[in-house]
Amino acid sequence: MRFNHLDLNLLVALDILLEEQNITRAAERLHMTQSATSGVLGRLRSYFEDELLVQVGRKMQPTPYALELMEPVRDVLLKIRSSITSKPAFDPSTSKRHFRLVTSDYLISVLLAQVIEKISQEAPFITFEMLGPGDNSSELLVRGEVDLMIVPERYVLEDHPSQLLFEEEHVCAVWNGNTQVGDSLTLEQYINLGHVSVGFGRTRHMSIEEWFMNQYGVSRRLEVITNDFNTLPQLVIGTQRVATMHGRLARLYAKHLPLRILPTPVKIPLMREFMLWHRTMDGDPMHRWLREQIGGIIQGLEQPLAA
Incomplete structure (x- = not known):
């Protein structure tokens, strides 16, 4: 198909070339030879009357005009995928759709495990891929490479639609055998205890460190840093340490581990969990169905916050 003498199939190649900025990697993704991919780049250069990618040392860099093209080209391809290739009606029981989601292990435990269980009964051929949060998570959504972020x-x-799913409190979790605290924590005890916390990404963003430092001018005594929320309660067992964690996850683990769940000594702002998706997926019927399944499970999560 051509539009203004441009073969629209070349837009797919342009999108990949601008993302990879490397002929070899682009050729692999396009399932073409390097020479054929170079030929495609030549046709694109001729059409747009711009070099698009220029060699700088050992790397290729996009020209200013190519940078301007990146977002509109990706938007066009996503709109084609959502409006032309998506069927207006679908049968979940036979669908083989594959969904990619960016979310934390905490949300998998308290929400998505139940969503996937329910969907497996109604739509057994739908598959899922869970990606942990990282420094490029937002970029993946903008580029349409993931279906949802929670x-x-x-x-x-x-610039993209979102929906508030629920609010979450923080609580403190300690081992039942912890002799340094009782059924409550003072701020002084909290500061003096050793802490288990979570850090994500290259920048090691800590869950509540920045807020706590801004409010009280002191840092918690971090003795163990882990890379997921589900290990927090396990790492306080047999120690005098404390973990500050999501209330729902703490209550889930307290059913299986010797834990005491305590109110935080200071009021930590509620965490608001959102579901967001690319704007071009807003009207996709299968995508909308998945969002409705997630929203339906939320009702069962609503329980009184800990005192």
Whole structure:
């Protein structure tokens, strides 16, 4: 298909070339030889009357005009995928759709495990891929490489639809044998205890460190840093340490581990969990169905916050 003498199939190649900025990697993704991929780049250069990618040392870099093209080209391809290739009606029981989601292990435990269980009964051929949060998670959504992100409010993108799923409190979890605290914690005890916390990404973003430092001018005594929420309660067992964690996850583990769940000594702001998706997926019937399944499970999660 051509539009203004441009073969629209070349837009797929242009999108991959601008993303990879490397002929070899682009050729692999396009299932073409390097010479054929170079030929495609030549045709694109001729059409747009711009070099698009230029060699700088050992790397290729996009020209200013190519940088301007990146977002509209990706939007066009995503709109084609969502409006032309998606069927207006679908049968979940026979669908073989594959969904990619960015979310934390905490949300998999308290929400998505139940969603997937329910969907497996109604739509047994639908498959899922869970990606942990990282420094490029938002970029994956913008580029349409993931279907959904379920993340705290600070990661919501203004240009894409989002929906508040639920609010979450923080609580403190300690081992039942912890002799340094009773059924409550003072701020002094909290500061003096050793802490188990979570850090994500290359920047090692800590869960509540920045807020705590801004409010009280002191840092918690971090003795163990892990890379997921589900190991927090396990790492306080047999120690005098404390973990500050999501209330729902703490209550889930307290059913199986010797834990005491205590109120935090200071009021930590509620965490607001949002579901967000690329704007071109807003009207996709299968995508909308998945969002409805997630929203339906939320009702069962609503329980009184700990005192």
